[in-house]
Amino acid sequence: MSIVASSSPQKVNLAGSVLAVALAAAGWQGAAAVTPPAAAGVPPTAAAAAALARSKEAMGGSAWDGVRSSHSRVRIETGGLKGTDEVFDDLLTGRRFETFKLGPITGAEGWDGQSGWTQDSSGQTKRMEGGDEVEGAVNEAYRHSLAYWYPDRWPATIEDGGTHEVGGRRF
Numbered sequence: 001m002s003i004v005a006s007s008s009p010q011k012v013n014l015a016g017s018v019l020a021v022a023l024a025a026a027g028w029q030g031a032a033a034v035t036p037p038a039a040a041g042v043p044p045t046a047a048a049a050a051a052l053a054r055s056k057e058a059m060g061g062s063a064w065d066g067v068r069s070s071h072s073r074v075r076i077e078t079g080g081l082k083g084t085d086e087v088f089d090d091l092l093t094g095r096r097f098e099t100f101k102l103g104p105i106t107g108a109e110g111w112d113g114q115s116g117w118t119q120d121s122s123g124q125t126k127r128m129e130g131g132d133e134v135e136g137a138v139n140e141a142y143r144h145s146l147a148y149w150y151p152d153r154w155p156a157t158i159e160d161g162g163t164h165e166v167g168g169r170r171f
Contacts, residue, residue, distance in 0.1 A: 070088075
């Protein structure tokens with residue numbers, strides 16, 4: 001299963017992280033534990049929608065319906081460095097602002113509703129303009145707006161991306 005979200009003019013494949021978390025939250029145990037949607041006569045898009053509905057329910061259900069924004073602040077410790085990360089999200093539009101400090105490294109990034117941007121340790125800000133940068137920014141904006149649970153927030157097509165094997169496990 002994959003999700004393709006549009007951010008005119010780009011299209012981005014958002015398979016993997018969103019659905020892995022969503023399916024795990026819904027109690028899905030992998031392809032070997034269930035009948036594949038096509039074999040069960042269920043259209044892939046209906047199976048994907050059902051899996052996402054189960055994931056929302058497992059994560060609190062309708063309690064999410066009134067959530068409009070989120071803010072998180074975390075401490076980070078990795079590779080001998082310590083720091084912080086802070087994120088502000090507008091869940092309705094996908095707009096977001098994230099700032100981090102990890103040892104001597106600082107930076108920020110975000111989505112302004114149209115495009116992504118980054119800020120490096122020198123304070124220089126740059127709009128994301130190419131390939132992977134844009135895909136990553138669209139991916140984050142889609143996920144941070146919870147659009148996989150609220151399709152009116154961000155148009156997307158949910159498709160069956162087939163079965164994949166990772167570490168001997170089928171997904």
